[in-house]
Amino acid sequence: MTKTKRITNRDVVLQTATNLFLTKGYSATSMDEIVHASTVSKTNIYYYFKSKEELLSAILDELIQTYTQLMQDIAARSDLCVQERFNLFYQSITSTEASSLAGCPFLTLYTQMPQEAQELRRKVGLFFQDQIHLVNELLLEGVRTGEFSPNLPTKAVAGLLISTLEGALFLQHANQDPALLGQTLTTLVHLLK
Numbered sequence: 001m002t003k004t005k006r007i008t009n010r011d012v013v014l015q016t017a018t019n020l021f022l023t024k025g026y027s028a029t030s031m032d033e034i035v036h037a038s039t040v041s042k043t044n045i046y047y048y049f050k051s052k053e054e055l056l057s058a059i060l061d062e063l064i065q066t067y068t069q070l071m072q073d074i075a076a077r078s079d080l081c082v083q084e085r086f087n088l089f090y091q092s093i094t095s096t097e098a099s100s101l102a103g104c105p106f107l108t109l110y111t112q113m114p115q116e117a118q119e120l121r122r123k124v125g126l127f128f129q130d131q132i133h134l135v136n137e138l139l140l141e142g143v144r145t146g147e148f149s150p151n152l153p154t155k156a157v158a159g160l161l162i163s164t165l166e167g168a169l170f171l172q173h174a175n176q177d178p179a180l181l182g183q184t185l186t187t188l189v190h191l192l193k
Helices: 009-023 031-038 042-048 052-075 082-094 105-112 118-144 154-175 180-191
Strands: none
Touching: 009 031, 009 042, 009 052, 009 105, 031 042, 052 082, 052 105, 052 118, 082 118, 082 180, 105 118, 105 154, 118 154, 154 180
């Protein structure tokens, strides 16, 4: 028999704050709104998180862990060719991005962070560096297996893919065009051959 994880007040606050920060915005969400929406007392919230910025840091940690694990799990799927793994990643991303103000939770949160929140900005930067590294490894595999051009500058293309994906998420959201991201990814993969 497997044990189910008990939902704590901390979990409720994190989920509530994540939803509010991504749909309404970090700057536009007050701690009082989080108290009201979560039905967790302010005292209890401040027991777990000393400030709104500390709450944002915990949210970023959870998002980074979730997305990193997702990407690593997909990258490890050796039963799929590299292009199929990129497609699977795209499908996973598009099913989770609709509620973010900027189309992407990291872009949404990063643009609303206080300027002095350098540690939080660094976390997001490191996350994207890790994603570029992972994509580079997939591209190298695609070159080795003959899926992609042997002359492909993989590191530069990995940065291009991640930045294009972020831009496409934003444009898809801004234009309310659910097909944009898929078209962008298909075009990019075609150009790699």
